[in-house]
Amino acid sequence: MKSLFLFANGRVSALEKDLLPPRMWQMLLSARDVEEAGRLLADTWYGRFLQGGNFENCFEQAAQAIEQELMELSEDPALVRGILHRRDVRNARYIWKAALSGHPSPVETERPGLIPLDVLRSALTDSEPAPELPALMSRSLEEIRSLQELSPAAIDSVMDRLAAAMEMEELPGMYPGFASFLAARMDILNFGIAARCRLAGMDRTASEQLLLEGGTRKPAEIAQAASSGALPALISDTVELESLGSVLRDAIAEKSFLEYSRESERILLGMLDTGAFAVFGPAPLAAFVIKKEYEISHLRILLAAKAARLERSRLLRRLPRG
Amino acid sequence: MNELIAYSGVVLAAALSGIGSAIGVGLVGRAAAGVLSVDPKKFGKLLLLVALPGTQGIYGFVIAFLLLGRIQGADMAADPSFVWKAFLAGCPVAFTGLLSAIHQAKVGVSGVALAAKQPADAAKGLILAVFVEFYAILGFLVSFLMLP
Numbered sequence: 001m002k003s004l005f006l007f008a009n010g011r012v013s014a015l016e017k018d019l020l021p022p023r024m025w026q027m028l029l030s031a032r033d034v035e036e037a038g039r040l041l042a043d044t045w046y047g048r049f050l051q052g053g054n055f056e057n058c059f060e061q062a063a064q065a066i067e068q069e070l071m072e073l074s075e076d077p078a079l080v081r082g083i084l085h086r087r088d089v090r091n092a093r094y095i096w097k098a099a100l101s102g103h104p105s106p107v108e109t110e111r112p113g114l115i116p117l118d119v120l121r122s123a124l125t126d127s128e129p130a131p132e133l134p135a136l137m138s139r140s141l142e143e144i145r146s147l148q149e150l151s152p153a154a155i156d157s158v159m160d161r162l163a164a165a166m167e168m169e170e171l172p173g174m175y176p177g178f179a180s181f182l183a184a185r186m187d188i189l190n191f192g193i194a195a196r197c198r199l200a201g202m203d204r205t206a207s208e209q210l211l212l213e214g215g216t217r218k219p220a221e222i223a224q225a226a227s228s229g230a231l232p233a234l235i236s237d238t239v240e241l242e243s244l245g246s247v248l249r250d251a252i253a254e255k256s257f258l259e260y261s262r263e264s265e266r267i268l269l270g271m272l273d274t275g276a277f278a279v280f281g282p283a284p285l286a287a288f289v290i291k292k293e294y295e296i297s298h299l300r301i302l303l304a305a306k307a308a309r310l311e312r313s314r315l316l317r318r319l320p321r322g
Numbered sequence: 323m324n325e326l327i328a329y330s331g332v333v334l335a336a337a338l339s340g341i342g343s344a345i346g347v348g349l350v351g352r353a354a355a356g357v358l359s360v361d362p363k364k365f366g367k368l369l370l371l372v373a374l375p376g377t378q379g380i381y382g383f384v385i386a387f388l389l390l391g392r393i394q395g396a397d398m399a400a401d402p403s404f405v406w407k408a409f410l411a412g413c414p415v416a417f418t419g420l421l422s423a424i425h426q427a428k429v430g431v432s433g434v435a436l437a438a439k440q441p442a443d444a445a446k447g448l449i450l451a452v453f454v455e456f457y458a459i460l461g462f463l464v465s466f467l468m469l470p
Contacts, residue, residue, distance in 0.1 A: 010356020
């Protein structure tokens with residue numbers, strides 16, 4: 001019988017109350033300094049992890065708690081793989097890029113997802129791919145090895161495609177509503193890359209190679225629009241991203257993508273909040289985990305800004321909250 | 323043979339609506355258990371949503387019980403159509419009970435999520451689930467009116 005995730009989704013419905021409400025974001029944004037923001041945060045779900053004002057430790061523990069929920073509640077291993085392999089890909093990027101560019105000291109990594117860091121380190125020298133390494137990762141490693149010019153940009157390009165492919169391999173099959181969220185995210189990424197390529201004066205073929213599969217718009221279509229200066233028109237015509245047309249136009253004109261990033265995240269958060277996710281299936285659990293990831297990432301930005309005494313108006317240019 | 327056909331009505335009424343209720347209560351129960359694992363104070367709000375798909379089984383049981391009484395006191399030789407009347411009388415409550423309990427459970431699971439996220443709207447989820455109940459009641463009434 002197909003997994004219904006009934007217990008998981010019931011639990012997630014109750015856990016969603018722990019997400020910070022808009023009012024709390026307003027209060028955090030209005031906090032005078034990082035101490036006041038910390039006091040506000042101590043009264044929320046994060047309070048249980050906040051010891052001695054160590055925010056980084058708090059967020060690390062919070063992320064671990066959410067992942068623990070994911071692993072305990074998920075009735076489908078594909079969901080756990082889809083979520084946790086994203087961090088493995090990031091770790092692989094740090095380790096492989098550093099090793100291949102002759103970085104002398106051990107590189108800083110994130111907590112391992114499902115693949116131990118030693119496996120990622122030894123993958124570069126192993127003649128046979130380790131069994132823990134997913135096929136897509138082994139293929140990307142082969143691609144990196146076969147690169148004629150081993151530049152950081154070329155490695156990044158392969159790893160970007162790997163990150164997209166790993167995500168699109170496991171997650172979209174879960175539910176159409178969640179698949180449209182992932183496709184929108186991929187479109188946003190592709191439009192951003194294409195706009196930057198245009199500003200860098202790259203030709204159509206070169207920019208198409210940097211674009212990722214998995215969005216509603218094909219890379220060739222986006223690259224064509226970029227070369228003809230029609231990116232804002234194309235994004236205005238893309239489902240869910242209609243409002244980004246003028247934002248992308250301004251971003252290209254001002255050569256600043258801050259507003260584009262913020263508006264994109266606002267759209268994606270909106271899709272997660274109001275998207276018609278099925279009650280039966282893994283999508284609500286996946287959406288909850290991703291919402292928490294966004295929340296933690298935004299809190300990190302907010303607290304860093306408060307510590308640097310950044311003005312509220314400048315902070316609001318980056319954060320899609322409040 | 324005639325008796326077997328008549329008793330089939332009893333079996334259908336009790337079994338199918340009972341199966342529907344068991345599935346339905348199971349579905350909503352699992353979702354409610356998920357909410358209660360975080361917020362045990364919601365038990366009162368969720369209890370009705372869990373119990374609601376169970377009513378179809380009761381309707382089926384009542385019709386089966388009444389039908390059984392009629393069959394046991396009937397003179398089937400005098401009325402040859404009795405066996406089919408008895409069989410068909412069990413069908414409406416059986417099929418509406420089976421299907422409505424499962425669909426009511428689906429509404430109930432959504433209601434559980436609603437009650438967890440927006441406790442003030444918990445009653446709305448319950449009302450929506452009650453709409454499905456209406457068709458189980460119609461099936462029950464038709465079966466009752468068809469009793470031979």
